Amino acid sequence: MTKPLLRSLLLSASLLCSFPAMAENDSIALNSKLSVAGQMTADKFSALLKQHHFKSVIVNRPDQEQGNAVTVNELRNIAEKSQVSVIYQPVTSGKISQTDIIEFAKYYQELPKPILMVCKSGSRSAALFNQAKAQGLLNE
Template sequence: MTKSLWMGMVLALSMTTTSLCVATSDFSRALNANLSVSGQMTPEKFKILLQDGFKSVIVNRPDQEAGNTVKVNQLRDIAEKSRVSVIYQPVSSGAISQADVQEFAKYYNELPKPILMVCRSGSRSAALFNQAKAQGLIHE
Protein backbone atom coordinates (compact mmCIF):
# COMPACT_ATOMS: atom_id res chain seq x y z
CA MET A 1 0.00 0.00 0.00
CA THR A 2 1.43 3.37 -0.93
CA LYS A 3 1.94 6.09 1.62
CA SER A 4 -0.53 8.46 -0.12
CA LEU A 5 -3.25 5.79 -0.24
CA TRP A 6 -2.67 4.99 3.44
CA MET A 7 -2.85 8.68 4.41
CA GLY A 8 -6.04 9.09 2.37
CA MET A 9 -7.67 6.18 4.21
CA VAL A 10 -6.65 7.57 7.61
CA LEU A 11 -7.98 11.01 6.68
CA ALA A 12 -11.29 9.58 5.45
CA LEU A 13 -11.71 7.51 8.61
CA SER A 14 -10.95 10.45 10.90
CA MET A 15 -13.35 12.71 9.01
CA THR A 16 -16.12 10.09 9.31
CA THR A 17 -15.52 9.70 13.04
CA THR A 18 -15.47 13.47 13.54
CA SER A 19 -18.71 13.85 11.59
CA LEU A 20 -20.46 11.31 13.80
CA CYS A 21 -19.30 13.08 16.98
CA VAL A 22 -20.36 16.48 15.71
CA ALA A 23 -23.76 15.17 14.65
CA THR A 24 -24.70 14.07 18.18
CA SER A 25 -23.15 17.08 19.94
CA ASP A 26 -25.06 19.42 17.59
CA PHE A 27 -28.25 18.39 19.40
CA SER A 28 -27.30 20.24 22.59
CA ARG A 29 -25.13 23.12 23.78
CA ALA A 30 -23.22 22.91 27.07
CA LEU A 31 -23.54 25.92 29.37
CA ASN A 32 -21.21 24.37 31.95
CA ALA A 33 -19.97 20.90 32.88
CA ASN A 34 -23.30 20.06 34.53
CA LEU A 35 -25.88 21.59 32.20
CA SER A 36 -26.74 21.59 28.51
CA VAL A 37 -29.65 23.09 26.59
CA SER A 38 -31.43 21.80 23.53
CA GLY A 39 -34.10 23.13 21.21
CA GLN A 40 -37.00 21.63 19.28
CA MET A 41 -37.35 18.05 20.45
CA THR A 42 -38.41 14.86 18.74
CA PRO A 43 -38.56 11.39 20.31
CA GLU A 44 -35.61 10.26 18.17
CA LYS A 45 -33.46 13.26 19.10
CA PHE A 46 -34.34 12.80 22.78
CA LYS A 47 -33.27 9.13 22.71
CA ILE A 48 -29.91 10.14 21.20
CA LEU A 49 -29.40 12.88 23.78
CA LEU A 50 -30.09 10.50 26.65
CA GLN A 51 -27.26 8.30 25.37
CA ASP A 52 -24.92 11.22 26.20
CA GLY A 53 -25.37 10.40 29.90
CA PHE A 54 -27.83 13.02 31.12
CA LYS A 55 -29.25 12.05 34.50
CA SER A 56 -32.02 14.68 34.66
CA VAL A 57 -34.11 16.66 32.18
CA ILE A 58 -35.97 19.93 32.73
CA VAL A 59 -38.58 20.71 30.08
CA ASN A 60 -39.24 24.46 29.85
CA ARG A 61 -41.44 24.41 26.75
CA PRO A 62 -45.17 24.42 27.52
CA ASP A 63 -47.01 21.46 25.97
CA GLN A 64 -49.60 23.77 24.40
CA GLU A 65 -47.04 26.16 22.81
CA ALA A 66 -47.46 26.61 19.05
CA GLY A 67 -45.22 24.31 17.03
CA ASN A 68 -44.55 21.91 19.90
CA THR A 69 -44.77 18.42 18.43
CA VAL A 70 -43.72 16.35 21.45
CA LYS A 71 -45.37 16.55 24.86
CA VAL A 72 -43.65 16.18 28.21
CA ASN A 73 -45.37 12.84 28.88
CA GLN A 74 -43.83 11.40 25.70
CA LEU A 75 -40.38 12.54 26.86
CA ARG A 76 -41.03 11.20 30.36
CA ASP A 77 -41.96 7.77 28.95
CA ILE A 78 -38.69 7.64 26.99
CA ALA A 79 -36.63 8.91 29.93
CA GLU A 80 -38.05 6.38 32.39
CA LYS A 81 -36.60 3.55 30.29
CA SER A 82 -33.15 5.11 30.84
CA ARG A 83 -33.84 5.86 34.53
CA VAL A 84 -33.68 9.61 33.89
CA SER A 85 -35.97 11.97 35.78
CA VAL A 86 -37.98 14.60 33.90
CA ILE A 87 -39.17 17.83 35.52
CA TYR A 88 -41.81 19.88 33.73
CA GLN A 89 -41.22 23.58 34.38
CA PRO A 90 -43.05 25.37 31.56
CA VAL A 91 -41.94 28.96 31.04
CA SER A 92 -43.43 31.39 28.54
CA SER A 93 -40.92 32.74 26.05
CA GLY A 94 -39.95 36.32 26.89
CA ALA A 95 -41.81 36.21 30.22
CA ILE A 96 -39.41 34.62 32.71
CA SER A 97 -40.38 35.62 36.23
CA GLN A 98 -38.30 35.73 39.41
CA ALA A 99 -40.35 32.77 40.65
CA ASP A 100 -39.32 30.82 37.50
CA VAL A 101 -35.64 31.59 38.16
CA GLN A 102 -35.88 30.52 41.80
CA GLU A 103 -37.76 27.32 40.91
CA PHE A 104 -35.13 26.44 38.29
CA ALA A 105 -32.29 27.10 40.75
CA LYS A 106 -33.92 24.72 43.25
CA TYR A 107 -34.08 22.00 40.60
CA TYR A 108 -30.53 22.67 39.41
CA ASN A 109 -29.12 22.43 42.92
CA GLU A 110 -31.03 19.23 43.80
CA LEU A 111 -31.21 17.12 40.62
CA PRO A 112 -28.61 14.52 39.62
CA LYS A 113 -26.22 15.90 37.03
CA PRO A 114 -25.61 16.34 34.17
CA ILE A 115 -28.91 18.05 33.39
CA LEU A 116 -30.46 18.64 29.97
CA MET A 117 -32.86 21.58 29.60
CA VAL A 118 -35.33 21.60 26.70
CA CYS A 119 -37.32 24.43 25.11
CA ARG A 120 -38.02 25.60 21.55
CA SER A 121 -34.54 26.92 20.72
CA GLY A 122 -32.55 26.54 23.95
CA SER A 123 -32.61 30.30 24.59
CA ARG A 124 -35.33 30.30 27.24
CA SER A 125 -33.59 27.51 29.17
CA ALA A 126 -30.24 29.30 28.89
CA ALA A 127 -31.86 32.53 30.14
CA LEU A 128 -33.17 30.72 33.23
CA PHE A 129 -29.70 29.35 33.99
CA ASN A 130 -27.94 32.67 33.33
CA GLN A 131 -30.33 34.65 35.52
CA ALA A 132 -30.05 32.13 38.37
CA LYS A 133 -26.26 32.17 38.07
CA ALA A 134 -26.11 35.98 38.00
CA GLN A 135 -28.20 36.08 41.17
CA GLY A 136 -25.90 33.63 42.95
CA LEU A 137 -28.60 30.95 43.18
CA ILE A 138 -26.55 28.22 41.48
CA HIS A 139 -24.36 26.02 43.68
CA GLU A 140 -21.52 24.51 41.68
Protein backbone atom coordinates in the same frame (compact mmCIF):
# COMPACT_ATOMS: atom_id res chain seq x y z
CA MET B 1 -35.62 47.53 39.69
CA THR B 2 -32.53 46.29 41.54
CA LYS B 3 -29.11 46.31 39.86
CA PRO B 4 -28.65 42.50 40.04
CA LEU B 5 -32.08 41.94 38.49
CA LEU B 6 -31.41 44.52 35.76
CA ARG B 7 -28.01 42.92 35.07
CA SER B 8 -29.57 39.46 34.74
CA LEU B 9 -32.29 40.79 32.45
CA LEU B 10 -29.71 42.45 30.20
CA LEU B 11 -27.66 39.26 30.15
CA SER B 12 -30.74 37.28 29.15
CA ALA B 13 -31.64 39.75 26.41
CA SER B 14 -28.15 39.59 24.95
CA LEU B 15 -28.24 35.81 25.14
CA LEU B 16 -31.51 35.67 23.21
CA CYS B 17 -29.97 37.74 20.43
CA SER B 18 -26.68 35.88 20.26
CA PHE B 19 -27.54 32.29 21.14
CA PRO B 20 -25.45 30.06 18.85
CA ALA B 21 -27.19 27.94 16.26
CA MET B 22 -27.19 24.33 17.30
CA ALA B 23 -27.14 21.29 15.08
CA GLU B 24 -30.51 19.62 14.75
CA ASN B 25 -29.61 16.63 16.93
CA ASP B 26 -27.35 18.38 19.39
CA SER B 27 -27.26 20.26 22.64
CA ILE B 28 -25.08 23.10 23.90
CA ALA B 29 -23.21 22.74 27.19
CA LEU B 30 -23.51 25.83 29.41
CA ASN B 31 -21.18 24.22 31.96
CA SER B 32 -20.05 20.69 32.82
CA LYS B 33 -23.35 20.00 34.62
CA LEU B 34 -25.97 21.48 32.27
CA SER B 35 -26.79 21.58 28.58
CA VAL B 36 -29.67 23.07 26.61
CA ALA B 37 -31.42 21.81 23.50
CA GLY B 38 -34.05 23.20 21.20
CA GLN B 39 -36.95 21.75 19.20
CA MET B 40 -37.40 18.19 20.42
CA THR B 41 -38.66 15.01 18.81
CA ALA B 42 -38.81 11.55 20.35
CA ASP B 43 -35.86 10.36 18.22
CA LYS B 44 -33.71 13.40 19.00
CA PHE B 45 -34.47 13.07 22.72
CA SER B 46 -33.56 9.37 22.76
CA ALA B 47 -30.31 10.10 20.92
CA LEU B 48 -29.34 12.93 23.29
CA LEU B 49 -29.98 10.78 26.37
CA LYS B 50 -27.91 7.95 24.96
CA GLN B 51 -25.09 10.12 23.61
CA HIS B 52 -24.59 12.45 26.59
CA HIS B 53 -25.77 10.25 29.49
CA PHE B 54 -27.99 12.93 31.01
CA LYS B 55 -29.36 11.96 34.41
CA SER B 56 -32.10 14.63 34.60
CA VAL B 57 -34.18 16.69 32.18
CA ILE B 58 -36.02 19.96 32.73
CA VAL B 59 -38.63 20.74 30.08
CA ASN B 60 -39.27 24.49 29.83
CA ARG B 61 -41.45 24.40 26.71
CA PRO B 62 -45.19 24.36 27.45
CA ASP B 63 -46.95 21.36 25.88
CA GLN B 64 -49.54 23.61 24.24
CA GLU B 65 -46.98 25.93 22.60
CA GLN B 66 -47.44 26.17 18.84
CA GLY B 67 -45.15 23.87 16.87
CA ASN B 68 -44.34 21.59 19.80
CA ALA B 69 -43.79 18.13 18.33
CA VAL B 70 -43.64 16.08 21.54
CA THR B 71 -45.32 16.37 24.94
CA VAL B 72 -43.61 16.18 28.30
CA ASN B 73 -45.38 12.85 28.98
CA GLU B 74 -43.88 11.39 25.79
CA LEU B 75 -40.43 12.62 26.85
CA ARG B 76 -40.98 11.25 30.37
CA ASN B 77 -41.87 7.80 28.96
CA ILE B 78 -38.64 7.75 26.94
CA ALA B 79 -36.55 9.01 29.86
CA GLU B 80 -37.95 6.47 32.33
CA LYS B 81 -36.57 3.65 30.17
CA SER B 82 -33.11 5.09 30.85
CA GLN B 83 -33.90 5.86 34.51
CA VAL B 84 -33.72 9.61 33.84
CA SER B 85 -36.00 11.95 35.77
CA VAL B 86 -38.01 14.61 33.93
CA ILE B 87 -39.22 17.85 35.52
CA TYR B 88 -41.86 19.92 33.74
CA GLN B 89 -41.24 23.62 34.37
CA PRO B 90 -43.07 25.38 31.54
CA VAL B 91 -41.94 28.95 30.98
CA THR B 92 -43.55 31.34 28.51
CA SER B 93 -41.01 32.69 26.05
CA GLY B 94 -40.06 36.27 26.89
CA LYS B 95 -41.85 36.15 30.27
CA ILE B 96 -39.39 34.57 32.68
CA SER B 97 -40.35 35.57 36.22
CA GLN B 98 -38.32 35.67 39.41
CA THR B 99 -40.41 32.72 40.61
CA ASP B 100 -39.31 30.76 37.50
CA ILE B 101 -35.67 31.56 38.23
CA ILE B 102 -35.90 30.50 41.89
CA GLU B 103 -37.75 27.30 40.95
CA PHE B 104 -35.10 26.44 38.35
CA ALA B 105 -32.29 27.09 40.86
CA LYS B 106 -33.93 24.65 43.28
CA TYR B 107 -34.09 21.97 40.58
CA TYR B 108 -30.50 22.67 39.54
CA GLN B 109 -29.27 22.18 43.10
CA GLU B 110 -31.27 18.99 43.74
CA LEU B 111 -31.31 17.01 40.48
CA PRO B 112 -28.68 14.45 39.53
CA LYS B 113 -26.23 15.84 36.97
CA PRO B 114 -25.70 16.23 34.08
CA ILE B 115 -28.97 17.99 33.32
CA LEU B 116 -30.54 18.63 29.91
CA MET B 117 -32.90 21.60 29.60
CA VAL B 118 -35.36 21.66 26.70
CA CYS B 119 -37.35 24.47 25.07
CA LYS B 120 -38.01 25.64 21.50
CA SER B 121 -34.53 26.98 20.69
CA GLY B 122 -32.60 26.58 23.95
CA SER B 123 -32.72 30.34 24.62
CA ARG B 124 -35.27 30.48 27.43
CA SER B 125 -33.60 27.54 29.19
CA ALA B 126 -30.23 29.27 28.89
CA ALA B 127 -31.79 32.51 30.15
CA LEU B 128 -33.12 30.71 33.27
CA PHE B 129 -29.67 29.31 33.98
CA ASN B 130 -27.86 32.59 33.36
CA GLN B 131 -30.26 34.64 35.46
CA ALA B 132 -30.03 32.18 38.36
CA LYS B 133 -26.24 32.21 38.07
CA ALA B 134 -26.10 36.04 37.89
CA GLN B 135 -28.22 36.22 41.06
CA GLY B 136 -25.92 33.86 42.93
CA LEU B 137 -28.60 31.18 43.30
CA LEU B 138 -26.47 28.28 42.00
CA ASN B 139 -23.82 26.62 44.15
CA GLU B 140 -21.13 25.77 41.65
